[in-house]
Amino acid sequence: MIYQRSSALFAEAKKYIPGGVNSPVRAFKAVGGDPIFIKEAKGAYLYDEDGNQLIDYIASWGPLILGHAYDPVINAVIEKAKKGTSFGTPTEIETELAKLAVSMVPNIDKIRFVNSGTEACMSAVRLARGYTGKDKIIKFAGCYHGHSDSFLIQAGSGAVTFGSPNSPGVTQGTAKDTLLADYNDLEGVKALVEANKGEIAAIILEPVAGNMGCIIPKEEFIKGLRELCTQEGILLLFDEVMTGFRLGRGGAQEALGIDADIVMFGKVIGGGLPVGAFAARAEIMSHLAPEGPVYQAGTLSGNPLAMSAGLAMLTALNNQPEIFTSLAEKTEYLHKGIAQTLTEKGVTHQINRFGSMISVHFTDEPVVDFASSAKGNNDTFKTYFHGMLENGVYLPPSAFESYFLNDALSYADLDKTIEAVGEVF
Numbered sequence: 452m453i454y455q456r457s458s459a460l461f462a463e464a465k466k467y468i469p470g471g472v473n474s475p476v477r478a479f480k481a482v483g484g485d486p487i488f489i490k491e492a493k494g495a496y497l498y499d500e501d502g503n504q505l506i507d508y509i510a511s512w513g514p515l516i517l518g519h520a521y522d523p524v525i526n527a528v529i530e531k532a533k534k535g536t537s538f539g540t541p542t543e544i545e546t547e548l549a550k551l552a553v554s555m556v557p558n559i560d561k562i563r564f565v566n567s568g569t570e571a572c573m574s575a576v577r578l579a580r581g582y583t584g585k586d587k588i589i590k591f592a593g594c595y596h597g598h599s600d601s602f603l604i605q606a607g608s609g610a611v612t613f614g615s616p617n618s619p620g621v622t623q624g625t626a627k628d629t630l631l632a633d634y635n636d637l638e639g640v641k642a643l644v645e646a647n648k649g650e651i652a653a654i655i656l657e658p659v660a661g662n663m664g665c666i667i668p669k670e671e672f673i674k675g676l677r678e679l680c681t682q683e684g685i686l687l688l689f690d691e692v693m694t695g696f697r698l699g700r701g702g703a704q705e706a707l708g709i710d711a712d713i714v715m716f717g718k719v720i721g722g723g724l725p726v727g728a729f730a731a732r733a734e735i736m737s738h739l740a741p742e743g744p745v746y747q748a749g750t751l752s753g754n755p756l757a758m759s760a761g762l763a764m765l766t767a768l769n770n771q772p773e774i775f776t777s778l779a780e781k782t783e784y785l786h787k788g789i790a791q792t793l794t795e796k797g798v799t800h801q802i803n804r805f806g807s808m809i810s811v812h813f814t815d816e817p818v819v820d821f822a823s824s825a826k827g828n829n830d831t832f833k834t835y836f837h838g839m840l841e842n843g844v845y846l847p848p849s850a851f852e853s854y855f856l857n858d859a860l861s862y863a864d865l866d867k868t869i870e871a872v873g874e875v876f
């Protein structure tokens with residue numbers, strides 16, 4: 452593979468954009484080398500600026516569950532754009548998307564659209580604080596809820612990849628209200644709740660984590676959190692930015708059989724355009740302005756182009772729920788193929804998978820939380836990542852990220868990926 456033009460574009464970008472990228476995980480810092488600049492994409496493939504074709508396991512970090520440039524989404528956006536790009540007024544399509552989302556997801560009556568997952572999580576926590584009248588929240592080490600100040604405390608994703616899980620710029624005043632627990636450690640959470648009795652507004656988590664690799668919640672952990680929240684008057688916040696409309700029509704709530712109090716969305720709900728959302732029962736959502744006192748706003752929130760992309764995406768998923776099953780089957784096939792190859796080659800590994808999310812960890816311990824994920828061998832990961840790239844497979848450039856499978860991937864693509872693992876090792 453030749454990456455001359457990508458490297459030249461990166462050098463130019465670095466002159467004008469910090470680190471040459473607009474989101475840190477894109478910069479390949481954890482794996483070394485220059486990031487690949489993409490020119491276009493269709494279905495399961497990316498085409499870079501040097502003319503290489505790559506099988507894509509990132510899908511724009513999750514949104515493109517039906518593959519790149521999915522025709523119904525593209526056509527909906529084109530048609531909408533011809534009629535104007537933004538009005539700053541209510542539009543009918545916002546209600547159409549809200550109605551559809553509410554019909555697909557359990558436990559929610561109303562939804563508010565924002566522009567990113569970060570905004571969704573930030574606003575959901577404000578709502579939880581306003582609703583409960585309490586200040587503190589509990590988050591889990593290695594979970595990422597976007598880059599709002601309250602969440603940059605032992606955050607996963609790019610924050611941990613670049614060694615700053617606690618970002619400079621977050622004040623002590625803000626940080627003290629974010630209490631930290633370990634994923635899958637119910638007793639630790641109970642102890643925190645006991646030590647801060649009556650002060651906790653919310654427990655926020657990725658119900659299936661994807662920002663320290665893919666990590667599955669133990670049944671007793673997730674059930675225990677629900678029970679604890681109900682007992683203590685704490686709101687349970689599911690950050691479904693990755694899992695929403697990916698693990699099934701009803702997301703992780705449905706897949707795990709657990710009801711959350713507030714649910715946050717991003718990625719798939721925008722069909723590849725910038726959309727986030729948060730949703731809850733009417734009683735909770737009624738605290739939000741202009742109905743209630745908790746303020747939240749956005750000049751471009753509910754943008755018609757973004758809404759039309761989201762509506763086309765959710766309509767497709769709602770009408771063809773078998774896609775979720777076939778994606779999970781493809782992911783299982785990939786899991787088995789990679790596991791068999793790595794075992795034959797004598798490479799120590801763990802693979803975690805849930806639905807269409809999967810991650811490979813080069814460690815001999817089960818990966819159940821941030822600490823066990825961080826034990827993965829990063830030198831082996833770098834060899835794996837660059838070797839796969841050389842073989843035309845584009846994986847997330849960090850061991851702390853999940854892969855996202857998309858419906859356009861064929862079994863031939865999966866076989867090529869599995870063969871590539873054999874080539875690399």
Ligand SMILES: Cc1ncc(COP(=O)(O)O)c(C=O)c1O
Nearest residue numbers: 567568569595596597692693717
């Ligand atoms: C679980 C989770 N929550 C929140 C976010 C923040 O979303 P965004 O990047 O759209 O702000 C992300 C991804 O970035 C995420 O994976």
Ligand SMILES: N[C@H](C=O)CCC(=O)O
Nearest residue numbers: 474476512608609662852
């Ligand atoms: N892990 C992050 C979100 O899912 C990756 C996307 C980003 O921060 O650019």
